[in-house]
Amino acid sequence: MLESIIQNLINALQWGSFYALIALGYTLVYGVLTLINFAHGDVFMVGAYIAFFVATFLLSALGLPGWAALALCIPLTMILTSLVGVTLERVAYRPLRKKGAHRLYVVITALMCGLILEHANLALLGASRKAFPPLIDVQVYTVGGVTFTNLKIAVIVTAFLVFLFLHWVVTRTRVGMAMRAISYDKFAVPLMGIPLDQIIVVTFVLGSGFAGLAGLLFAMSYPVLEPYMGALIGWKAFIAAVVGGIGDIRGAFLGGFLLGAVEIMVVAFFPSTFRDLIAFTVLLAILTWKPTGLFGIAKTTKI
C-alpha cells in the first residue's frame, strides 16, 4: 500500500514537472505583461522538435556519444527555442503593444500564432510521428518495491532547479526587480530608465527557453513526437498556472504539481478516460473556492 502510494507520488512528481516547467513560462509572461501567451504550449512542442533535430544531428552526423550529445543538446535546444519565443514577441506581440491595442487582441494573436506553429509543423514535416533517439541509457532502480528510472529523477530535479533559479532571478536580481516593477506599473517604468523592451525580451527568453528544456525532457521520457502534443499540455499547464495564482512563480510551480498529482491519482484509481473529467472538475472546484488561485491576491477595485 505504502509502496504504491510512493510509486504514484514519484509518477505524479515527474508528470507534474512538465506542467510546472510550462506553467512557469506562462506565469512569467503573464506576470510581466498580463498577456496570456496561448502560443506557449506550441513553443513547448517546437522545443521538442528542435531537440529531436539537434539530437539526431549530433548523434548521426557528428557521431557523438550519447552523454556528449545530451550535454550539447540541452543548451542548443534552449537557445533555439527561446529564439522562437523572442521571434513571436518581436513579430506579433510587440507591434500590437506599441499601438496600445486592447489586451484581448494580443491574446487572439497569441492563439493564432499557436495554430500557425502547429500547422506549419504539420505541413513541413508531415503527420507521421517522430521517434526521439535515446540519448542516455535508462536505468531502472528498485528500492523496496518502488521502481524509478534515472530519467524520472532527472526530470524532477530539473524542475526543482529551474524553479529555484527562476525564483532567484525574480526576487534577487536587477532583471527580476525590473520585471516586478513592470508588472506593478508599466507606464512609470520607462521613466525610471528601465529598458522595457529588453526586460520583456528577457522574460520571453526565460519562458521559452525552459519550455524548450521541458520539450527535450518530455521527448526523452515519452519518445514519440507529434505536432499536436503541445496543444493539450499547453492548455492544461495554463490551467495549472491559474490555479496556482497566475503571475506568481510559486503558484505556477505548485499548480503544475497539483495538476500532475490529480491526474496520476485519477489514473491510479479510475479508468484512464476519466482523467480529464476529474482533473478539470477538481480545478473548477478550487477556482470556485479561491477565485484568484492558491497564491493569487485578490485586488481591490477602485471606483
Add this chain to the structure above:
Amino acid sequence: MLQRYSVHLTLGLVGGAIIYSAYQEYLSLYIMSVLMFMGVNVILSTSLNLVNGYMGEFSCGHAGFMCVGAYVSSLLGVWLFARDKVFGAPLLDPEYALYAFPLLIIAGGVAAALAGLLVAIPSYKTRGDYLAIITIAANYIIISTIENIGAIGGSRGFMGMKRLVNSMEDIADLPWMPIWVFAFTVFCVWLMRRYVSSTFGKGVTAICQDEVAAEIMSVNTNKIKTITFMLSSGMAGIGGGLFAYILGYVNPGSFNILKSTEVLVMVYLGGMGSLSGSVLSAILFTILLELLRPLQIIKWIVIPLLLIILMQFRPEGIMGNRELGDLFPRLKKYYRFK
C-alpha cells in the same frame, strides 16, 4: 412603410430564394450544406458575441455548450422518432417528427442553457482571465463526460439523425433542413437584437464598461450574468443541434477547443459588440474556409496569418463595435431592425 418592412422583405426574399433553389435543386448539395453551416456559424458567433463582446467577458469554451445541444437534441430525436440500435423502436410515430423538430432543437438549447450555469455561477465571483479558465475547463468537462458515457457511443460518436430528416421529407417533400436552419438563424439574431437593445440588456453593456459602477447604479449584476450566460450557451446549443442534424453524425471530438477558437475568431473578426459584424464575419469566415479548402493543411496557416495581419492593422475587427446603421447612416432611412 419601406423602413418598417424592408428587413422582413429582404429576409423573406433571401430565405425564399435559398429554399426555392434547394427545392428545385438548382444548388448542389455541397453549396447547400455550406449555406446551412453558414447559418449555424451565424448563430454561434452572435451568441458568443453576447458574452465576449457585449458583456466583456472572455469565454473560450463555447463549443462545449454546442456539444450539449447537439447531443441532447439528437438523442431525444432518435429516441422518439427513429429506429436505432441504442434505443430500439421509435416511441412516437415518425409522422410527428416534422412538428416536433423545432421542439427538439429548443430542448437542446434549454439543456445547453442549463450547462451554461456551470460558467455562470463561478462568474459571480471571478472575471477576466480566471473566468476564461473556467470556460475552458467547462468545455473539457462536457466533452470528457460525453466521451465517458459508453451507451451513447462515447468517443465514437452518435448517429441516426439522418433518418429523422428523411422522415420529415417523407411527410412533405420540402427541403426541411435549410428551412429550419434559416428560421432558427433569423430567430436567434432577432432574439439577440431584442435582448441587447432592451432596457434589461443595457445592464449587459453596463457590466462590460464597469461592473462595480453598474452594481452601484442598481443593476443586478448576478442576475444579468446568469441570464446572459444562459442565453448565450442556450443559443450555442441551438446551433449545435442544427449542426448535428445537418451532419447526421456527432462526436465529442468535433467540439473541442479548436472549434471554440474558430467561433472566437469569428467574433473578433466581426468586431466585439457588433451584431451585424458577427453575422457578416460568420458568413465571410465560412466562405473563406470553403475557398481555402483546396489548400488542405496550409489553410490553417493562411487563416491565422490573415487574422494576425487583421489584428495588426484593424484590431477592432471589421465593424468595430458599431452596427451597420452606424457605419452607413443613410441606410437607416431604409431599414429598422429592432
